[in-house]
Amino acid sequence: MLIGAHVSTAGGLENVLERAKETTSDAIQIFNQSPRMWRPTKYSEDDFAAFREGREGTRLQEVMIHMIYLINPAAGDREMQKKSLESLTHALRVAEGIGALGVVVHPGALKQDSRATAKKRAVKLLKEALARTDTARIVYENTAGSPQLLGLDFDETAELIEKTGTKRVGLCIDSCHLHATGYDVRSNEGVAELVDEIESKVGLDKLLAIHLNDSRDARGSNRDRHAAMGKGEIGRKGFRAFLSEPRFDGIPAVSESPGLGGKGPDKAEVQLARRLRREGRKARGLKD
Ligand SMILES: [Zn+2]
């Protein structure tokens, strides 16, 4: 598992690598622009080249981009569709520029329409964004928080992935969202069952990224409120099981939590995750 943090891009891409180092991240996630504004951040080819060169020789092995929260690929509203498409296309281009593994996307939410219509719209928009770009992948994240969201379970995510119908698509799982939607991420058996389900419905080769968030709410609450690792309902014991799942080996896994210091994902949390993973592996009788 390549453990790391979601880090800020404040001050430009050059600061991102500094923050990756500070947090001892083997993988990071960034927003390609301010997550609550439509205005895209303009990067030059030089910015991209400097980032790619700056990464070389560091411990940082994977970078992912998280799509801004404003988009809704499933929207029926024309203006929202247009803005979502432009924004997603921009994020995919930035991903290509910096050599990121892909863009993590929440597939959207339905308003008055049926799930089937919402899904159709989301897939159409995502396919269009892929057609406008070259290599970057869209990585669907499993969601939690409202019954209106697409992607609450792996049947639906599998359907979205299948209908998008390209190799440039993958899956991201979030421990908090899984816990909120009723999965047991706190025991070895529960995590094994979860991975079995992903394997049979989506395919393990599609599992490209993991978000490591503890949850402030009870299992099955369908609430999406992140807690720092060990400070929520999943707890240290739960993360020992989740982090040590052997089929997660090699996958980038980043925290998007408030962090142990309360200022966002930090070095202490990244190092705690590594320690809990080691302890979990030991308890399973696995070597480091
Ligand atoms: Zn997440």
Ligand SMILES: [Zn+2]
């Ligand atoms: Zn969340």
